[in-house]
Amino acid sequence: MIPSLGKDLLGLERLSGDQIKLILDTAEPFKEISERAIKKVPTLRGATIVNLFFEASTRTRVSFEFAEKRLSADTVNVAASGSSVSKGETLVDTARNLEAMRIDMVVIRHGASGAAQFLADRIESNVINAGDGTHEHPTQGLLDLLTLRDHFGRLDGIKVCIVGDVMHSRVARSNIWGLTKMGADVGVCGPRSLLPNAIDEMGVKVFNRVEEAIEWADALNILRLQFERMTAGYIPSQREYNRVFGISRERLDRAKRDILILHPGPMNRGVEIDSDVADGPFSVILEQVTNGVAVRMAVLYLLSGGKPELAESAKRGGGER
Amino acid sequence: MSRSILLRGGRVIDPSQSLDETADVLIVDDTVEAIGARVASETSNRDGLEIIDCTGLIVSPGFVDVHCHLREPGREEVETIATGARAAAAGGFTSVCAMPNTDPVTDNQAAVGFIIRQGTIANAARVYPVGAISLGQRGEALAEFGEMVAAGAVAVSDDGRPVASAHLMRTALEYARTFGIPVADHCEEPTLANGGAMNEGIVSARLGLKGIPAEAEEIMAIRDILLARRTGGHIHLCHMSTRGSVELIRWGKDRGINVTAEVCPHHISLTEDAVEDYDTNAKMNPPLRTADDVAALQQAVRDGTIDVIATDHAPHHYDEKEREFADAPNGIVGLETALAVNITWLVAPGIIDLPLLIERMSCAPSRVYKLSGGTLRRGAPADVTVFDPETTWVVEPSRFKSKGRNTPYAGHTLQGRARFTLVGGRVVYRADE
Numbered sequence: 001m002i003p004s005l006g007k008d009l010l011g012l013e014r015l016s017g018d019q020i021k022l023i024l025d026t027a028e029p030f031k032e033i034s035e036r037a038i039k040k041v042p043t044l045r046g047a048t049i050v051n052l053f054f055e056a057s058t059r060t061r062v063s064f065e066f067a068e069k070r071l072s073a074d075t076v077n078v079a080a081s082g083s084s085v086s087k088g089e090t091l092v093d094t095a096r097n098l099e100a101m102r103i104d105m106v107v108i109r110h111g112a113s114g115a116a117q118f119l120a121d122r123i124e125s126n127v128i129n130a131g132d133g134t135h136e137h138p139t140q141g142l143l144d145l146l147t148l149r150d151h152f153g154r155l156d157g158i159k160v161c162i163v164g165d166v167m168h169s170r171v172a173r174s175n176i177w178g179l180t181k182m183g184a185d186v187g188v189c190g191p192r193s194l195l196p197n198a199i200d201e202m203g204v205k206v207f208n209r210v211e212e213a214i215e216w217a218d219a220l221n222i223l224r225l226q227f228e229r230m231t232a233g234y235i236p237s238q239r240e241y242n243r244v245f246g247i248s249r250e251r252l253d254r255a256k257r258d259i260l261i262l263h264p265g266p267m268n269r270g271v272e273i274d275s276d277v278a279d280g281p282f283s284v285i286l287e288q289v290t291n292g293v294a295v296r297m298a299v300l301y302l303l304s305g306g307k308p309e310l311a312e313s314a315k316r317g318g319g320e321r
Numbered sequence: 322m323s324r325s326i327l328l329r330g331g332r333v334i335d336p337s338q339s340l341d342e343t344a345d346v347l348i349v350d351d352t353v354e355a356i357g358a359r360v361a362s363e364t365s366n367r368d369g370l371e372i373i374d375c376t377g378l379i380v381s382p383g384f385v386d387v388h389c390h391l392r393e394p395g396r397e398e399v400e401t402i403a404t405g406a407r408a409a410a411a412g413g414f415t416s417v418c419a420m421p422n423t424d425p426v427t428d429n430q431a432a433v434g435f436i437i438r439q440g441t442i443a444n445a446a447r448v449y450p451v452g453a454i455s456l457g458q459r460g461e462a463l464a465e466f467g468e469m470v471a472a473g474a475v476a477v478s479d480d481g482r483p484v485a486s487a488h489l490m491r492t493a494l495e496y497a498r499t500f501g502i503p504v505a506d507h508c509e510e511p512t513l514a515n516g517g518a519m520n521e522g523i524v525s526a527r528l529g530l531k532g533i534p535a536e537a538e539e540i541m542a543i544r545d546i547l548l549a550r551r552t553g554g555h556i557h558l559c560h561m562s563t564r565g566s567v568e569l570i571r572w573g574k575d576r577g578i579n580v581t582a583e584v585c586p587h588h589i590s591l592t593e594d595a596v597e598d599y600d601t602n603a604k605m606n607p608p609l610r611t612a613d614d615v616a617a618l619q620q621a622v623r624d625g626t627i628d629v630i631a632t633d634h635a636p637h638h639y640d641e642k643e644r645e646f647a648d649a650p651n652g653i654v655g656l657e658t659a660l661a662v663n664i665t666w667l668v669a670p671g672i673i674d675l676p677l678l679i680e681r682m683s684c685a686p687s688r689v690y691k692l693s694g695g696t697l698r699r700g701a702p703a704d705v706t707v708f709d710p711e712t713t714w715v716v717e718p719s720r721f722k723s724k725g726r727n728t729p730y731a732g733h734t735l736q737g738r739a740r741f742t743l744v745g746g747r748v749v750y751r752a753d754e
Contacts, residue, residue, distance in 0.1 A: 013527065090640070090643070090644055091644060091645060092643050092644065110645070112645035112646065112647050112648060113528055113529035113530050113599070113645075113646065113647065114528065114529075114530075114599030114645060114646045114647075115645050117598065117599060118599065118644075118645060118646075132529070133529050133530075133647070134529035134530075134531075135528060135529030135530075136529070170529060173527070173529060196525070196526035196532075197521060197522070197526070197532075197534075198521075198522050198523040198525075198526045199526060201523040201526070202523070202526065202527070
């Protein structure tokens with residue numbers, strides 16, 4: 001039996017390996033649409049989707065919007081600035097208003113962990129989490145998985161190390177759940193002050209030194225260093241972070257193996273990643289971005305009730321879901 | 322003419338006089354007149370005697386809650402002293418101590434007097450004010466303990482906020498000695514706890530919520546136990562939530578330091594797992610901890626390391642809880658579920674028996690805060706709780722007397738419920754049915 005995704009995509013923690021595989025497999029036929037001259041199929045014609053972004057985002061928002069438009073959905077972007085507390089309207093009122101407009105799907109990015117679930121619990125529409133606080137960013141996790149699978153031909157048994165500020169990273173959590181469910185070995189590496197205390201209970205290997213992580217890994221997923229962590233006292237300086245944890249050509253060369261380089265962006269060149277690594281032959285950072293659109297198309301398609309076995313015909317222009 | 326009430330045929334449990342027997346309790350006016358097997362036959366011809374059949378029920382000294390938030394003045398839409406005192410009575414409490422983190426803060430004699438007056442008007446459970454340690458609870462200058470005590474305050478506390486300055490806490494412990502009052506301590510090392518929304522551990526790591534480590538509580542607990550040793554003052558540690566705290570209290574008590582401690586019903590019943598799905602009704606400070614902490618706290622209630630069970634009743638408006646987890650306020654209501662939670666999680670599994678439960682909910686809190694209740698001795702104020710320890714019921718927050726509906730027990734089936742609550746010889750609560 002083909003698994004369904006249910007109403008919402010809130011995180012990868014609650015998905016099964018089969019469900020994750022379904023999304024990745026469904027993304028494959030959608031990749032091709034973005035390579036066409038006319039990048040549009042009628043699959044979600046008539047569906048209304050709101051992209052509700054409470055936090056600034058360029059890449060994720062644009063990626064979702066392209067995915068929606070290439071599937072012919074009607075989309076509205078709402079950029080609600082300011083924190084949830086300082087802003088006048090509460091999230092529950094926002095949810096009720098959206099519901100009242102009879103929309104089909106909401107893509108939400110919010111600074112509070114659990115905000116996507118909060119919304120999903122209160123409205124009938126499908127909710128897709130585009131990043132909630134420091135909790136999860138499931139479509140980013142999925143596009144990372146797809147990119148890794150493209151390169152290794154499999155996820156089972158590959159060794160992926162997530163490097164950097166794991167504590168405050170929703171990308172890290174979605175990667176940990178997605179990769180472990182698909183049978184990959186997951187490591188994390190970063191200053192201990194930026195790793196959750198209970199991280200080893202999440203089924204990952206912990207590396208104190210980035211050299212050890214490089215020695216072990218087939219692929220590195222390098223997280224962006226948020227500069228406000230310095231003022232919050234988690235690490236002393238960018239310079240020292242780059243010296244101790246930065247991924248440089250020299251460090252990678254010592255491994256004497258090819259190591260795939262991923263980064264969810266936006267990058268701080270010269271901080272967590274050196275330019276010659278980011279632009280180097282083993283970097284798949286731009287492929288991640290390309291795959292992001294396909295993965296999001298697959299998620300939109302599946303949540304809207306699209307049948308995975310019809311994804312191939314859906315992209316050929318059939319209106320069927 | 323005097324009023325009299327006969328509580329007939331109940332199992333009378335009064336740990337203050339090591340009493341546990343089937344007996345009648347005669348109340349005349351506002352005091353306990355007699356307890357015994359034959360009281361009924363001797364008094365049955367009294368004029369105007371009201372007889373309450375207590376067969377199959379427990380008759381105990383009234384419960385005393387040394388820690389609740391009644392929100393008045395300042396947040397009357399959330400709770401008032403009257404609704405809080407009625408909720409207390411419905412939960413079997415005959416006395417409650419109202420914490421001073423109101424708006425304005427209860428940090429002077431006039432504010433204390435206001436609470437006493439509102440409590441009198443409420444005419445339900447007795448309401449005792451707790452005064453602030455520092456003016457405005459700002460942690461800078463001492464409030465006027467002497468004037469507040471003279472006006473009726475029974476303790477001082479900056480509850481809701483830690484006393485960050487060790488010097489201020491030391492001074493408060495010393496100064497409170499003159500008035501013989503406990504300093505009730507909200508143990509939270511502010512720089513460690515800052516921004517935390519739940520217990521720090523695997524659940525917080527998974528949910529992406531900032532954690533509050535156990536050490537935030539334990540560091541302050543041991544700091545203030547040591548300051549009590551230095552000063553000879555009475556430190557009362559509020560809402561203890563971790564195994565480490567239990568060990569530190571035990572360490573202090575073993576050395577004869579003047580430390581008492583309380584635990585809340587939620588910390589002996591629920592774990593951090595209740596936060597799953599970002600349930601803001603499982604958000605409180607200190608947060609729900611691990612199963613190991615719960616087990617340690619249950620044992621501490623049994624062995625006396627924890628003296629008192631107190632509710633930390635903290636009503637919030639539903640709008641305030643209906644929001645993102647990190648932004649939701651801390652606290653849950655507790656007055657109307659405390660007895661049942663304690664019976665369900667402590668008595669029913671055999672961790673403690675009913676006499677010890679009554680000790681922790683009535684006798685010990687009265688002793689620790691030097692209040693008049695906690696006993697059914699002849700001549701004592703007739704503050705009495707009559708409860709059914711066996712009945713089961715489903716928690717429906719909409720039926721609470723409290724204005725607060727924020728409870729993690731909604732829909733839970735709990736065991737044990739108050740049937741009659743008497744304050745000063747008057748029935749202030751009578752269960753419907």
